[in-house]
Amino acid sequence: MIRTLVVDDDFMAASVHRGFVERVPGFTVVGEATTGADALALAERLRPDLVLLDIYLPDIGGLEVMRRLRSRDEIEVDVIAITSAKDVKTLRGAMHQGVVHYLIKPFSFSVFRERLESYAALRARLAGIHHADQGQVDRLYGLLRARGEDSLPKGISAPTLELVAEVVRESGGDVSAAEVARRSGISRGTVRRYLEFLAETGALELTLRYGSAGRPEHRYSWVGVPT
Secondary structure (H helix, E strand, O other): OEEEEEEOOOHHHHHHHHHHHHOOOOEEEEEEEOOHHHHHHHHHHHOOOEEEEOOOOOOOOHHHHHHHHHHOOOOOOEEEEEEOOOOHHHHHHHHHOOOOEEEEOOOOHHHHHHHHHHHHHHHHHHHOOOOOOHHHHHHHHHOOOOOOHHHOOOOOOHHHHHHHHHHHHOOOOOEOHHHHHHHHOOOHHHHHHHHHHHHHHOOEEEEEEOOOOOOOEEEEEEOOOOO
């Protein structure tokens, strides 16, 4: 499980974000903080894997919280900024501190879930790599890209991609292209193209199942969220 600390000066927003996190398999909330000081104290005590960090905090700003977290060698934590700050200076500051994602309020649960799942996919891939070549590095960074239409290759649409991913994600195990096609109502050829794309990005794992005769069957399983 990815242990998550939620930080927001608005108690209700923190509660909503906690609820969002708890709806994403593979994540658990280990604490909540409404001030920068509390965030630093909880990060030191709880040692979370991930902090969902508001930028506008009443005492210590989110950028300073990130800087202090990075200065402590004993704390190894990733940060996703969740904020209403849209100015370039804040964005550059967050990038400088190494945020994994930068989410601007308000946002939908589907957007939130996609960011968490892409982060989880990155963690899962990093766990299985000792020395990365350039191709692996490119694929790792590709896992963090949002699935917007502008970032997708020709012939891949975001709504269809999300539908195919959802079917595999909710299957609870490995599935074939034929099974995904039947559950989604999309043609098998189209499904196969989307499955291959998701496997290339690292969101799916491809395995081969060998039967008594004929070519092996391609099976796909969701690896965006490690267990």
